[in-house]
Amino acid sequence: MAIIIISNLTKKFKNKKALDDINIEFLPGKIYGIFGNNGAGKTTLLDSIAHLLIPTTGEILVDDHKLGKHSKEKISFMIASGFELSRVKDFIFWYEYFFEDFDSDEALLMLKKYDISLKERVSELSKGTQEKLSVILAISRKTEVYIFDEPLTGVDPVDRIEILDLILSKSTPETTIILSTHLISETERIIDTAVFMKEGKIILNKETDEIRDETGLSIDQYYKELYKKC
């Protein structure tokens, strides 16, 4: 059974439709890649699931519940802002305080591995290191859904492999991972289902193995072919 069911979801910013009648279900045990050109609506979709945005119309159900306290316990997502004055240790403290399922020992081990000091001001870290911190905080929670919006953009190619492996380590038959990225060729090895978005709509939602078998192309090649045409 789907853990997330989205029905007729539309999100407007003033008169602009960022999401246009989205219908999609996310299953446990799967890793979803959300791909699309700039402005396609990827972040708006992920922020809507994380309840950071309120839909204009439509519905999002998580584990059969409307978004709220229950979905907050089920979903862990990367934070992308609020870094201004805080130090790394403040984030560890807040996560421990707000989330009973946060494993601070696991987070501290990963911070050590990536040489991220607890004393550092987050705003003074490089963009890539901020992204690593954000991924570490998100995966140190024990939830059923993990959402990563562009987790690799500023990360160097060697660490990208490790960050992807960290994300992959959260994959179990019970967890759902949703990842948005422009780095299709680097992420497609871990993606089970590719979701292509354009102008606020989902134009493809298919198993990656099926795409490769049917087209003989990698997901990256198929994406480029499809977006060249439309």
Ligand SMILES: Nc1ncnc2c1ncn2[C@@H]1O[C@H](COP(=O)(O)OP(=O)(O)OP(=O)(O)O)[C@@H](O)[C@H]1O
């Ligand atoms: N807070 C906002 N106010 C007004 N318009 C917004 C806002 N957030 C997003 N939009 C608009 O909604 C559309 C979808 O934006 P969104 O950030 O979801 O796209 P995206 O697929 O994540 O793009 P990118 O790949 O560039 O990050 C864009 O046209 C964007 O300008």
